[in-house]
Each structure stands twice: as structure tokens, then as C-alpha cells.
Amino acid sequence: MAELADALRRCGFETRVENIDEFAARTRVFPAIHRATQMGVDLVLAGTGIEELFFERSQRHVMEGVKIPVASPEDVVAMKVLAGRNKDLDDVSAIVAAQGSALDLTLIRDTLRDLETALDRSDLVRLFEAVLARGERSD
Numbered sequence: 001m002a003e004l005a006d007a008l009r010r011c012g013f014e015t016r017v018e019n020i021d022e023f024a025a026r027t028r029v030f031p032a033i034h035r036a037t038q039m040g041v042d043l044v045l046a047g048t049g050i051e052e053l054f055f056e057r058s059q060r061h062v063m064e065g066v067k068i069p070v071a072s073p074e075d076v077v078a079m080k081v082l083a084g085r086n087k088d089l090d091d092v093s094a095i096v097a098a099q100g101s102a103l104d105l106t107l108i109r110d111t112l113r114d115l116e117t118a119l120d121r122s123d124l125v126r127l128f129e130a131v132l133a134r135g136e137r138s139d
Contacts, residue, residue: 001021011064012034012035013034013035013041015030015032016032016033016040029044030042030043053111055069057071058070058071058072073099074107075111076091081108081124081127081131082115089127089131093131112125
């Protein structure tokens with residue numbers, strides 16, 4: 001993690017937690033903040049399984065000559081539903097509103113079903129549908 005933290009510092013970022021090694025090992029997330037803009041960035045450290053699929057479906061963006069894989073909006077929604085915190089579900093609503101008809105709801109539902117199977121859960125699609133319904137009522 002030290003090499004990643006050093007590289008990010010050189011690019012204008014700082015970590016948002018004190019013990020980044022411990023935090024990243026426990027959560028597989030590297031939270032950072034861009035000093036100039038104060039924009040928070042969470043780098044998700046991929047492992048085997050669903051993260052590999054998210055990586056395959058990621059979109060490549062070039063930043064200062066470096067290709068950076070960024071999760072698709074559909075996969076970000078699935079990750080946010082899985083996290084399930086109120087803030088994450090608010091983010092889901094915002095992503096759905098911002099993406100509009102460009103968002104592949106079927107892909108999100110299929111991904112959530114796969115996660116339900118892998119994690120022996122049955123609530124993720126239902127939670128996503130509740131967020132969608134809440135958004136429709138606020139329109």
C-alpha cells in the first residue's frame with residue numbers, strides 16, 4: 001500500500017484514513033482525497049470473483065496519459081446496493097437519475113442476482129427495486 005500511497009501523493013492525493021494498510025486489508029478499499037479539489041475517491045482493490053467481472057466491464061479513461069479503469073455505472077450501482085448504507089442508496093438514486101435511459105437496469109438486476117447467489121442473500125434485487133420506486137415517486 002505504501003507504493004500506491006506514494007504514487008497518489010505525487011499526483012495530488014492524500015489518504016483519508018490514518019492506517020491505510022490495515023484499512024485496505026480489511027475493506028479492500030483505498031479511500032483518498034484530491035488535495036486541490038477536495039474530491040473524494042475510493043479505489044476498490046480487486047480480488048477474485050465479482051471484482052474480476054467488474055474489471056472486465058470497466059471503462060478506460062485516460063488521465064495525464066495513463067489509462068485508468070473506472071467501474072461502469074451499472075457496476076457502481078450494484079456495489080452501492082451491496083454496501084446498503086443510506087448514503088450508498090442515495091448515491092444509487094443519483095446515478096439512476098443522472099444516467100437515465102442509458103443505464104442498463106437488466107444488467108444491474110442480473111448482477112445483483114449473481115451476488116445474492118454468491119453471498120446466500122435474497123434482498124439485493126428487492127432493495128434496488130425499492131430505490132427505483134422511491135425515485136419514481138419523487139419525479
